[in-house]
Amino acid sequence: MTRLQTLQDFYQKHVQPYYRDAHKSQEEHKPIAWVASTFPIEILQAMDITPIWPENYASICAARQISVQLAEIAENQGYSRDLCSYARTVIGAILKEDTQHLPEGGLPKPDFLVASTAACDTHLKWFQILSHHLKRPLFLLDSPYNTMGADADHLEAGLIEQYVLQLLGLIKFLEEQTETTLDRSKLRESLALSDNTSNLWLEIQGYRKNSPSPMGARDAFSAIFFMLSIPATKVAVNFYQALRDEVRNLVGKGLGKIENERYRLIWDNLPMWFNLRFFNYLNSLGAVTVAETFSHVWTGSLDPSEPLESLAKKYLPNFANCSLDRRVNLILQLAEDYQANAIILPTNWGCRMMSIGETVVKEAIFKKLGIPSLILDVDSSDWRNYDEYQVKTKLETYLKTLK
Amino acid sequence: MKILESFGRILYERHVIAEKWKAQHRPVIGWNSTYTPEEIILAADALPIRILGSLRPTTLADACLPRNACSFVRSTLDMALRGDYAYLDGLVTSNSCDNFNKTYDLWKSYAKIPYFHFINTPHTNTSVAHSFFCREIRRLKESLEDAFRTTIPSKAINRAIQRCNENRVLLKKVYDLRRKSTPAINGVEALEIVLSSMLTSKEQHSTLLRQLLKEIENRPNPPKPGIRLLITGSVMDATDLISITEAVGGIVVADDLCTGTRYFWNLVSASKDPIDAISKRYLDKIPSPSRYHHRNGRFAHIENMIRRYDVEAVINFLLKFCDTHMFDAPLLTEELRSQGIPVLNLEWEHTRSGIAPLKTRIEAFIETIKGVP
Ligand code: SF4
Ligand code: SF4
Numbered sequence: 190m191t192r193l194q195t196l197q198d199f200y201q202k203h204v205q206p207y208y209r210d211a212h213k214s215q216e217e218h219k220p221i222a223w224v225a226s227t228f229p230i231e232i233l234q235a236m237d238i239t240p241i242w243p244e245n246y247a248s249i250c251a252a253r254q255i256s257v258q259l260a261e262i263a264e265n266q267g268y269s270r271d272l273c274s275y276a277r278t279v280i281g282a283i284l285k286e287d288t289q290h291l292p293e294g295g296l297p298k299p300d301f302l303v304a305s306t307a308a309c310d311t312h313l314k315w316f317q318i319l320s321h322h323l324k325r326p327l328f329l330l331d332s333p334y335n336t337m338g339a340d341a342d343h344l345e346a347g348l349i350e351q352y353v354l355q356l357l358g359l360i361k362f363l364e365e366q367t368e369t370t371l372d373r374s375k376l377r378e379s380l381a382l383s384d385n386t387s388n389l390w391l392e393i394q395g396y397r398k399n400s401p402s403p404m405g406a407r408d409a410f411s412a413i414f415f416m417l418s419i420p421a422t423k424v425a426v427n428f429y430q431a432l433r434d435e436v437r438n439l440v441g442k443g444l445g446k447i448e449n450e451r452y453r454l455i456w457d458n459l460p461m462w463f464n465l466r467f468f469n470y471l472n473s474l475g476a477v478t479v480a481e482t483f484s485h486v487w488t489g490s491l492d493p494s495e496p497l498e499s500l501a502k503k504y505l506p507n508f509a510n511c512s513l514d515r516r517v518n519l520i521l522q523l524a525e526d527y528q529a530n531a532i533i534l535p536t537n538w539g540c541r542m543m544s545i546g547e548t549v550v551k552e553a554i555f556k557k558l559g560i561p562s563l564i565l566d567v568d569s570s571d572w573r574n575y576d577e578y579q580v581k582t583k584l585e586t587y588l589k590t591l592k
Numbered sequence: 593m594k595i596l597e598s599f600g601r602i603l604y605e606r607h608v609i610a611e612k613w614k615a616q617h618r619p620v621i622g623w624n625s626t627y628t629p630e631e632i633i634l635a636a637d638a639l640p641i642r643i644l645g646s647l648r649p650t651t652l653a654d655a656c657l658p659r660n661a662c663s664f665v666r667s668t669l670d671m672a673l674r675g676d677y678a679y680l681d682g683l684v685t686s687n688s689c690d691n692f693n694k695t696y697d698l699w700k701s702y703a704k705i706p707y708f709h710f711i712n713t714p715h716t717n718t719s720v721a722h723s724f725f726c727r728e729i730r731r732l733k734e735s736l737e738d739a740f741r742t743t744i745p746s747k748a749i750n751r752a753i754q755r756c757n758e759n760r761v762l763l764k765k766v767y768d769l770r771r772k773s774t775p776a777i778n779g780v781e782a783l784e785i786v787l788s789s790m791l792t793s794k795e796q797h798s799t800l801l802r803q804l805l806k807e808i809e810n811r812p813n814p815p816k817p818g819i820r821l822l823i824t825g826s827v828m829d830a831t832d833l834i835s836i837t838e839a840v841g842g843i844v845v846a847d848d849l850c851t852g853t854r855y856f857w858n859l860v861s862a863s864k865d866p867i868d869a870i871s872k873r874y875l876d877k878i879p880s881p882s883r884y885h886h887r888n889g890r891f892a893h894i895e896n897m898i899r900r901y902d903v904e905a906v907i908n909f910l911l912k913f914c915d916t917h918m919f920d921a922p923l924l925t926e927e928l929r930s931q932g933i934p935v936l937n938l939e940w941e942h943t944r945s946g947i948a949p950l951k952t953r954i955e956a957f958i959e960t961i962k963g964v965p
Contacts, residue, residue, distance in 0.1 A: 267922035267937065271660065271913050306715045310690045310882055313715060314919035317884065321923060329884045331716045333724065334687045347727060348712075354720045513697040536658050541915065545694035548656040549701050566658065 190472060191444050193404065195432045199411045203428070204249070207418065208293035214239045215297045220367050223296075223319065225304035225312040226417065227507050228330065229356065229500045231491070233303070234421040235379035236363055236371055241297055242418050243319070247275040249292050250282065251462035251570035259285065260571055273539035274571035276315040283322055299323065301366050303359065305330035308509035309542045328362040330355050332505065338515030341489060341502040352501035377493035379421040380500075384491040386420045389429035391488050396436045397479045398527050401445020402453070403436045406478035407468040408446075410460050416487055451475035452588055455520060455529045457482045457550070458536075458543040459569040470581070474588060479527040482508070482519055513546045517553045524558055531591055532562035533584075538574040563587040593811055595804050596781055602788035602797075606641065609792055611679050613639045619681035619740055622705075624668070625688030626850045626880065627713040629729055629870045631860070633684065634752035634794070635744045636736040640684075642790035642851075643668050643677070644829040647944040656698055662691040662913040663942035664827050669695055672703035682707030682739065684732065689882050689916055707739045715884050717875040725871045733867075749866045755794040760856045762801040763789060767853070769808060770845040771901055776808050778815035779823070779834040779844025786852055787829065815843060819961050822903040824848040824894060824924075826911035832947050833909055833940065840955035841962065846901035848894045854878045857893075881916040890920065891927055898933060905934040905961050907954065912941055934961055 214221055220238045224230060233240045250256040256274065259281030264270055266284060268277055279296070282288075288295035302325060304316040313329060320327035333351045335344070360371050390413075397404050412432060415425035439445070454471065456478045461467060468478060489503030508515045520532065532554060536544035551562040565583065568574035602609060610620045619638040623630070633640040645667030653670035671677055683705050687693045700708055711728050714721035733744050766785060769776035777785075785804075789797045821842045823834065828851050834844050847853055858877040863869035878893045879885045897903065906928055910917050925935045936957040940946050 267925060269910070269912075269918045269921075269939070272915060272918055276919075310915050311919075313884055314881070314916055318919065318923065329716060331714050331718075331721055331884075333712050333714070334693070334710075336710045336712060347724075351720070351724045354724075358718070358720065512700075513694075536660070538660050541661065541690035541694055541913070544658040545661050545691065546697050547658065549697055564658075 190469075191403065191439060191446055193408055193432070193435055195428070195435045196408055196411055199414075204414060205293060208297070211239050211241055211297040212294060220301075221297055221299045223299040223302040223316070225308070225316060227307035227312075227332075227504055227509055228303060228305050229359075229504055230419075231379045231383045231421045231500065232356065232359060232363065232371070232376065234383075234419065235376040236367060236369065238363065238367065239297075240418065241299060243279040243296065244275050245414070245418055246282070246292075246296055247278040247570055248462040250278050252465065253292050254463060255292070256463065256570040257573060270571075270573075271539060273309070273311040273315070273537075274568055274574070276311050276539070278570055280315070280318060280322075283319065299325055301325050301362075302327045303330065303362075304328075305332045305504075307332040307504060307507055309540065311540070326366070328359060330359055332510060335505050335511040335515070338506075338508075338511035338513070338518070340506050340515075344502060344505055348505055349498055349501040352505055353497045356497045356500060373496075376496050380491040380493040380496050382423065382426060383421040384493070386416060386422075386425045386429060387488045387490065389426065389433055390416050390484070393429060393433050393436050394480065394484055396433075396440050399440045399445070400453070400528070401443070401448060401450050402477050402479045402527075403439040403445055405446040405468055405472065406454075406456050406460065406481055407465050409478075409481055409484050410465065413484060413487070446477045447472050447475065449475055450477050452477070452531045452591065453527065453529045454478045454531045454533055455480050455482070455523050455527065457516075457520065457532070457534045457547075459483060460535075461567050461572070461575055462570055463572050464575070464577075471584075474585070476531065476588065479529055480523045482516070482523070485519060485523065509542050513549055516546070517550050520550065520554060521557055524554070524560065530560060531588065532560055533565060534562050535565045535567045538566070538568040538571065540569070561587075561590065593807065593813075595800065595807055596777070598800055599781070599784040599788040602792050603784050606644070606791040607676065607679070610639065610641055614679050614681070620679055621682045621684055621707075622677060622680045623684045624692060625686040625711075625713070626855050626877075627686050627688060627874050628684050628711060629732065629874055631749060631752040631756055631866075631870055632729060632733050632736065632744065634755065635733075635748035636740055636742055637748075638681070638736070638740065639793065640790075642787070642829075643683070644787070645942055646671060646676075647830055647832065647942065647947070649943065656702065657695070660913055661695065662826070662911050663946070664829070664911055664914075665691045665695040667942050669698055669703075672699060672705075677703065677705070680705050682709065684709045684711065686711040686713045688713065688880065689914070691913065691915075709735050709739075714875065715882065717883070717885055722868075722871050722875060725875055726867050729867050729870055746866055749870075753860045753866060753869070755798070757859045759789055759794045759798045759801070760859055762798055762805070763856045765805055766801060767846070774814055774817050775843060775845050776811060776814060778838055779821075779847075780831040780838060781815075782844070782847075783828065783831050783834055783851065786855060789856070790851075818843040819958050820845045820902055820904045822846040822848065822894065822897055822901065822906045823909060824906060825909035826914040826917045827851055828909060832944070833950070836947070836951045837907065837954050840951065841958045842907075842954070846897040846903055848878070848890065848897060850880060853893070853897065854880060881920045891924055894924070894928070895931070898928075903933070905936070905957070907957070908935060908937045910937060910939050912939055
């Protein structure tokens with residue numbers, strides 16, 4: 190099995206320093222914002238605000254096998270076990286009295302919080318609760334729902350306009366909080382960097398179309414860290430350049446994640462962060478994940494000359510903010526482009542967005558491509574909602590039925 | 593009392609009423625979020641009816657929904673799949689919560705309804721949100737005009753506003769009958785009254801309410817007094833929960849429900865531009881927990897109700913997987929308890945067997961308030 194050099198010790202080399210720096214920023218009184226996903230992080234970065242992403246932190250806690258322990262703290266306060274496990278984990282982490290034993294010394298405290306309504310109700314409610322406990326203000330970016338599931342080129346003008354107005358509200362909030370003004374040239378720079386990051390990421394993804402595919406899901410779910418957390422930085426660009434070079438090289442040599450690709454998989458939504466080894470197990474069955482929807486929904490080109498409009502065009506079509514058609518179309522496209530012959534549709538116990546509708550997706554894919562999909566009931570961070578034996582049995586049976 | 597029974601009859605015969613309306617060649621439009629401006633549907637001379645579920649098993653919906661979907665959307669979808677809503681000429685829905693939002697895709701794929709419309713409701717009520725929502729209301733108007741080949745003049749909207757407001761004012765008067773030390777109506781009756789207002793013409797309903805207000809003074813069998821309760825939580829479209837609560841020594845005198853005060857409490861103000869007035873009414877109304885107002889508009893409403901109706905304790909009925917209400921529960925509980933109000937949080941499932949086991953817990957809660965050891 191090929192291992193990517195660029196991703197060796199990824200956590201120690203990239204994630205840990207990121208949290209260490211953020212803690213330092215806090216000591217130096219530089220602004221820190223907690224941010225939920227599907228948020229235009231580029232604006233924060235243009236204002237030198239350190240974004241901290243609680244969802245990422247929850248996934249780290251899951252990988253370190255302490256998310257359930259933290260979730261239980263929240264559950265003891267009355268938060269239902271059926272709520273999103275990211276939310277429970279982080280609520281537990283901030284309610285936990287001693288933070289010493291938390292990964293990376295706990296989350297660096299924010300000066301303010303920002304979230305949007307683009308992904309789920311959870312973001313709104315969860316961040317409201319965090320804001321209450323941390324006694325820090327929350328700005329909610331009221332993103333309109335992309336009812337038609339339109340892509341960047343087909344969005345209704347009214348939706349873009351509304352998003353832009355929300356961005357203006359956000360900028361005002363950030364300017365008040367940081368007592369600075371947004372420098373428009375820095376915003377353009379930020380967008381250019383993020384655009385660059387996104388393009389490199391897509392280029393890397395493109396190499397996975399080759400057989401054998403040089404990269405699997407486990408690599409992608411690590412490497413995507415920069416895309417999500419700090420896309421508008423040179424660090425991200427440099428990292429992805431190196432990764433791209435390595436992946437290109439492997440393809441040139443005809444090397445892949447595994448040699449004998451019997452199954453080329455598409456993985457929808459999130460992994461079980463507490464069990465990333467699951468993907469190694471997949472490899473051992475002759476299966477390699479060639480694309481994750483997750484690796485594609487956060488991309489989007491940005492035009493620095495039209496900063497706010499292009500942010501609207503990047504974030505409104507995120508499939509979390511869209512009718513199911515968009516998810517279906519993305520998977521169909523990926524299946525075709527990446528020549529996949531198997532599709533895994535994991536649900537997520539605490540997440541309606543990732544769970545409701547998978548049957549429609551499954552039907553639509555089968556109708557169009559004749560490929561059956563497998564729905565797996567799992568959870569992103571709470572292993573109590575995950576039955577390994579059942580999942581593996583289902584998976585093996587599924588793979589056997591494929592031609 | 594005869595008049596009281598008429599509300600229950602509307603509720604239990606709602607499909608027949610809708611079919612009759614349809615037989616007069618007027619469209620019946622379903623809706624399922626209290627952010628749907630009924631006024632516009634009424635102005636199109638259609639009958640807006642709230643989509644309610646039933647407590648029956650949901651085998652058809654189970655086949656296409658995951659286990660972790662709220663059992664209310666499961667039940668309503670099941671009814672749609674069974675053809676219970678086959679009479680609908682259209683469905684107007686909105687991004688009221690993730691469960692509904694995502695299930696809408698299933699309705700579109702599987703329910704045979706000729707017309708669908710989605711209202712993009714903002715989560716905030718800033719001026720930016722209002723202008724967007726005004727546009728959404730106009731979009732709904734135009735879409736109905738197109739689909740049902742009609743025109744909706746401002747006059748018709750104003751008339752609809754009047755009718756809705758009148759009904760709301762009467763509902764409030766009926767609710768005030770519960771402020772007395774011996775409430776003139778019980779919680780089951782109150783729920784039937786509000787639910788029925790969403791299922792028939794406003795004129796008919798208001799006529800019934802007027803009659804009720806006239807006759808209720810001489811009610812021969814007033815409800816049994818008990819511990820005065822406010823109920824809040826997820827959607828409540830069946831009276832079973834209240835019924836078991838009132839059977840064990842409670843009396844429900846107030847609520848914070850989307851099938852209760854959240855539906856009718858606020859009026860549309862008089863304004864030159866009816867669309868603007870409607871937008872204000874809906875976005876500024878008592879918020880559902882899925883909206884983000886000046887922090888805790890919902891909690892403030894509950895506290896207000898507690899004072900107004902002299903409430904002794906609160907029961908929070910939480911449907912499993914109803915995220916927005918679940919997330920609110922711990923802080924709401926903390927806030928109310930700090931004011932000396934006992935709170936019982938109960939998770940339930942929208943089925944008959946999901947309701948029965950709650951009885952003992954409600955009884956124990958009421959006993960402790962009564963001070964029974
Ligand atoms: S996992 Fe689902 S519910 Fe949780 S934050 Fe992500 S989108 Fe929201
Ligand atoms: S009960 Fe809760 S989750 Fe279910 S539809 Fe209503 S608001 Fe949504």
